[in-house]
Amino acid sequence: MTVPEPQHPVTGLDDVVHQRVRLGILTIAHEARRVEFVYLRTQLGLTAGNLSQHLAVLETAGLVEVEKGYEGKRGRTWVSLTAAGNTALAEEITRLKQLIARVETTAGQ
Amino acid sequence: MTSDTVPAAGDPRRLLAEVRGFAHRVRLTQRVTWLPLLVLALVTFGAIPAYMLGRPVTRDCYSVEGGEICKIWEPAADLYWLVALVVAYVVIARVYLRVARGRGVDARVLPYVLTGVAFSVVMFVLIGVGAGVWFVRDAEDLLHPSTSIEVLFRLLTPVGGIGIALLVLAWLERNVALLLFTLGYLAVILVPINFGWGVHWGGHLQGVTALIIVGGVLLLGSAGFGLAQRLRRAR
Numbered sequence: 009m010t011v012p013e014p015q016h017p018v019t020g021l022d023d024v025v026h027q028r029v030r031l032g033i034l035t036i037a038h039e040a041r042r043v044e045f046v047y048l049r050t051q052l053g054l055t056a057g058n059l060s061q062h063l064a065v066l067e068t069a070g071l072v073e074v075e076k077g078y079e080g081k082r083g084r085t086w087v088s089l090t091a092a093g094n095t096a097l098a099e100e101i102t103r104l105k106q107l108i109a110r111v112e113t114t115a116g117q
Numbered sequence: 118m119t120s121d122t123v124p125a126a127g128d129p130r131r132l133l134a135e136v137r138g139f140a141h142r143v144r145l146t147q148r149v150t151w152l153p154l155l156v157l158a159l160v161t162f163g164a165i166p167a168y169m170l171g172r173p174v175t176r177d178c179y180s181v182e183g184g185e186i187c188k189i190w191e192p193a194a195d196l197y198w199l200v201a202l203v204v205a206y207v208v209i210a211r212v213y214l215r216v217a218r219g220r221g222v223d224a225r226v227l228p229y230v231l232t233g234v235a236f237s238v239v240m241f242v243l244i245g246v247g248a249g250v251w252f253v254r255d256a257e258d259l260l261h262p263s264t265s266i267e268v269l270f271r272l273l274t275p276v277g278g279i280g281i282a283l284l285v286l287a288w289l290e291r292n293v294a295l296l297l298f299t300l301g302y303l304a305v306i307l308v309p310i311n312f313g314w315g316v317h318w319g320g321h322l323q324g325v326t327a328l329i330i331v332g333g334v335l336l337l338g339s340a341g342f343g344l345a346q347r348l349r350r351a352r
Contacts, residue, residue, distance in 0.1 A: 028132065035136045039143040040222035047221025051142060101136065107129040 024069045025100045029054065029062050034097040037072060037089045045085035063087060071096050147224045149216045150295055151343035153209045153286065157279050158335035160201045164275070165328050167197035177247065183261075188247030195244050198275040202237035206230045206282075229286040236278035243273065271307050276331045280306060294345070298338050305334055 025031060032052050037043050049059050066072040071093035075086045089097070171193025178187035210230040217224035262270070271277060280303040287296040306327075 028135065031132060031136060032139050035139045036143055039140045040147065041225065042223040043143075044218075044221035047146070050221075051139065101133070104129040104133050108133065111129070 024065060024071065025096045029058075030066055031097075031100060033059075033062060033066060033087070034071065034089065034093055034100075037087050038094060038097055042086050042088045045087065048087060066093070069096075143222055144291055145349070146220050146222050147217050148290055148292065148346065149213050149224070150286075150290070150292065151339045151346065152212055152216070153229075153283070154335045154339035154342060156205045156209050158332045158339060160205045161276060161279075161328055161332035161335060163201055164194060164197055165325050167194040168325055168328070190245065190247070195241060199237055199241040202275060202278070203234055206233040206237075209233075225289045226286070229282055229289055232285045233278065233282035236281060237275065240273060240275055240278055268307055272303075274306070276328070277303075277306055279335075294342070298342075302331075302334055302338070305331060 025034060029052055033048060036048060036051060040047075045056075045059065048054075049056060052059065054062075063072065063074060067074055069092075070090055073088050073090055075088070077084055077086070168191070171191055173189050173191045175187040175189050178185055207230070210226055213224050213226045217226075272281070280299055283295065283299040283302065286292070287299055
């Protein structure tokens with residue numbers, strides 16, 4: 009019987025999450041529980057249009073929920089993680105750590 | 118649309134560092150540490166008139182070798198602490214969330230507020246039923262309590278509860294500065310200092326000195342955290 013070789017962490021990476029800006033959105037939304045669009049834009053250094061496109065990708069994948077509302081006369085958009093988004097973020101971080109460990113092990117040999 | 122996927126081996130480390138940086142910045146944005154310290158300082162100072170105007174009620178007294186043991190209940194002060202602390206935690210929760218949301222993020226303040234309210238209610242019940250004897254083997258031990266029992270009794274007070282709830286807030290916010298402040302605050306409660314004030318005031322009013330010191334520590338903490346936050350946001 010042959011023992012299957014352990015899967016390389018790179019093969020498990022999710023293309024939707026494994027991207028600098030989208031990983032940033034997920035991290036900020038996770039830590040903040042709910043985050044406002046303008047805060048995200050400022051922290052990530054993006055234009056409104058660029059951020060909207062990334063949010064659309066995450067929303068289509070079911071990883072974030074976007075909620076639009078008003079505070080007085082001012083429109084505000086809030087972003088929060090779904091349960092799937094929380095799981096995806098946790099898995100991505102685990103894989104990144106595995107990848108780093110693997111690179112360090114290989115470099116040490 | 119940018120799509121900086123990560124091809125290089127060195128990039129996972131950079132990505133993880135960025136993730137940690139984002140998380141840290143959100144936590145800094147969420148903090149309104151000066152607020153609970155200010156509100157709780159005011160509540161502590163507010164307890165002073167309750168102690169000065171109220172009178173302690175003793176009941177269920179019985180003699181033991183070397184003295185007498187009674188259940189002591191200070192209706193005005195004990196009711197003040199219960200109502201004032203519950204109201205204070207509700208105010209803290211509402212204002213904390215409002216300030217954090219004004220900055221564009223939500224805040225994890227609910228476990229802190231629930232701990233504070235729960236501790237206040239439990240303290241009120243314990244004092245009301247005279248639960249001191251539950252913590253010692255023989256009632257006579259209350260006349261000359263051991264150090265551990267003295268520490269426990271100082272901790273199981275409204276001002277001790279404020280410190281325990283602040284430990285929860287420090288953990289929720291991963292706030293090392295608040296943790297250090299709270300440990301200092303708890304040290305002030307556990308090792309009471311009175312600078313000789315109030316020694317001639319007599320009876321239960323000697324406790325007022327401790328309230329002035331504890332309230333002063335909270336007020337100074339609030340000013341310090343408020344100033345630090347203002348300086349950080351100005352940068």
